[in-house]
Amino acid sequence: MPSYDIIIIGGGLIGSSVAYHLSKTGSKNIALLDIDLEGKYSSSELNAGGIRTLWWHDVNVELSKATISFLETDPQNFGFRQKGYLWLHDAKSWKTYQDHQGIFQKHQISIEELAVEDLKNRAPFLDKTDDLVGATYSAKDGIFNPNLLKQYFRSEAKKQGVSLIDGARVVDIGKKEKGLEIIYENLCVEQKKPNLEDVFGILAKAQEPHFQEKIKIKTDVLVNAAGAWAKNISRLYGHKIDCYPVRRQVSIFDCQGLDLSGQGMIVDSSGVYFHAEAKHILAGYATPNEPSGYNFKYDGDLFFEKEIWPRLYQRMTRAEALKHLTGWAGLYSVTPDRSGVMGCVDPKYKIYEAHSFTGRGAMQSYGVGLALSELITFRKYQSIDASALHPKRFHSAHGKLLYEGMHI
Ligand SMILES: Cc1cc2nc3c(=O)[nH]c(=O)nc-3n(C[C@H](O)[C@H](O)[C@H](O)COP(=O)(O)OP(=O)(O)OC[C@H]3O[C@@H](n4cnc5c(N)ncnc54)[C@H](O)[C@@H]3O)c2cc1C
Incomplete structure (x- = not known):
């Protein structure tokens, strides 16, 4: 059975940024899985490209600021029009x-x-x-081209050896004695992709499509970056998350x-x-x-x-x-407070989540990838403290919600 050190589910801006940052800081043997890497239905392909730092909470400001600073290093390459x-x-x-x-x-x-x-x-x-x-x-705010940023993350990650696996729909996750076993359906049978309208259409009706080939892979670390589908993935490892x-x-x-x-x-x-x-x-x-x-x-x-x-x-x-x-x-x-979710949700099995950034996942993507890769690598946040985004805030009695009213 193929075995990876780190598997990322979801190849949108968030998953691609996590892959980029992890590979840049020296992590090896990483796979990024997506139903459709072209992202026809992914939010990363369907957004408005706005980027700004005007938010009500430190962590949201800092995640956006990190992305802006990065875009400023090569504005043309990312279609960054810093016109406020x-x-x-x-x-x-x-x-x-x-x-x-x-x-x-x-x-x-x-x-x-x-x-x-x-x-x-x-x-x-x-x-x-x-x-x-x-x-x-x-x-300092403005508009950028999220697709160019995503392609950059992916091509740099690929250069560092990250495997991008297309047509992979994760359907099961098993907690084993050592690590996790991920099962995905291979939708690219004989290199041919299925009709995505069918795949996403059927998923939308919460029915189970059946494809022939199921593939098992192992991993030591899992990152759930499946965007609007993240809660379906969370369910597979027994974590309930309030997002819709x-x-x-x-x-x-x-x-x-x-x-x-x-x-x-x-x-x-x-x-x-x-x-x-x-x-x-x-x-x-x-x-x-x-x-x-x-x-x-x-x-x-x-x-x-x-x-x-x-x-x-x-x-x-x-x-x-x-x-x-x-x-x-x-x-x-x-999410209930309109702020994103990120952090380690299962320390024993090293399961991390990064999703549900409402209308700001594109502008926060660089910052999220940076912060999460440091959490995974060094077991604590370094450049940006994103601990306030841990999903336990929705459940614990002392959880502090980060209500964001400036989202549009
Ligand atoms: C109309 C609109 C306007 C927006 N405007 C802005 C804006 O101006 N600025 C901004 O910052 N943000 C904006 N956003 C929000 C932003 O697009 C998202 O927050 C961001 O793209 C989320 O990225 P992601 O990687 O988390 O999710 P996605 O890009 O959706 O990626 C998730 C991936 O997971 C994959 N996946 C799902 N289930 C599975 C499975 N079972 N197995 C394998 N793969 C799976 C999907 O195929 C998908 O590719 C907007 C969104 C919309 C819809």
Whole structure:
């Protein structure tokens, strides 16, 4: 039976970053398993590419900061447009911002506070501002290309000898006398991939698809980085975790001459966020009361016309002409306090988890991989103390929740 020192389940940004960092710090004999390494349904392929340090908790700020510092080393290679986050505030959200200024100051995050009149210079197309009381601009934040970052993590990990195993759907995990036995179904029979709609569609209905070939492998250390599917993997080794998948949609539309290329991310007080995406504009909105589930259906014109367009038109006359082109839906994996999960959940069998980073897994991916690889290698956090993200916070009487209200 093939045997590895470390197996990572899930090859999205988080799993790929963990593989990259572990291999960089000298760990050997690592395998990274994924149902579909191309990531057609993975959140890492379906996000908006925003990156910022404005969060309410130290660990969330630090994980994002680490990723920003890394992107700054080679912005072009990662499509990093460091053009800031412009956050538009009504009276309620302005108060919330002010209540949390302490953490921004503590981490020396450069934030410019803007009066509503200042917006005329900063973003003249925002011409309907009567309901706003102010705005903030954080210049170090921006937009990047998560796919380029993921490819970088993987190619560097591969150079260090990490095995990337595609078409591997983990279905069972056994705790043995020595280490863990992982069983996966090989979906790439004769190098041919199955129809992913079938695989993910059937999984969404919680039925068991049956593929012929089951493969057993052994490992000393396991990392569960299966994103919105992580709780299904946790169940296989007897750990119950409070997280659930929720659909999030983004639209792409023709900008009709509205040039946002000089801007980074703009977050409106209504909750709509938007930025330039090649020649078009990308905008997203987290529909309240979206039911949990593995729903990848993009509602198309309906979503654009009901959720996106009216909010943009409330803010700028120029939105009148915007023309919906396309869009997509992906999953947030959400926890009760909207912060991610990472840490060792079974010291005896050396099982680690890193998942459920809601709408910030892309921007935290470098930091998460760095911190977790150090925890695995040195048995304690070194560069970033991420112990506050341990899932025991949801269960122990003294657990301190890290509620994040600035997620969009
Ligand atoms: C619309 C949208 C907008 C977003 N915008 C942003 C943003 O602007 N900035 C930001 O930072 N974040 C954003 N996010 C969130 C971000 O995309 C995620 O937090 C991040 O990609 C999670 O990465 P991951 O590696 O944990 O999960 P994923 O990328 O989903 O990877 C998990 C992998 O596990 C694999 N897997 C699952 N089950 C199994 C199994 N049984 N066996 C083997 N493999 C398995 C899957 O195939 C998948 O490839 C957004 C998300 C969405 C949906």
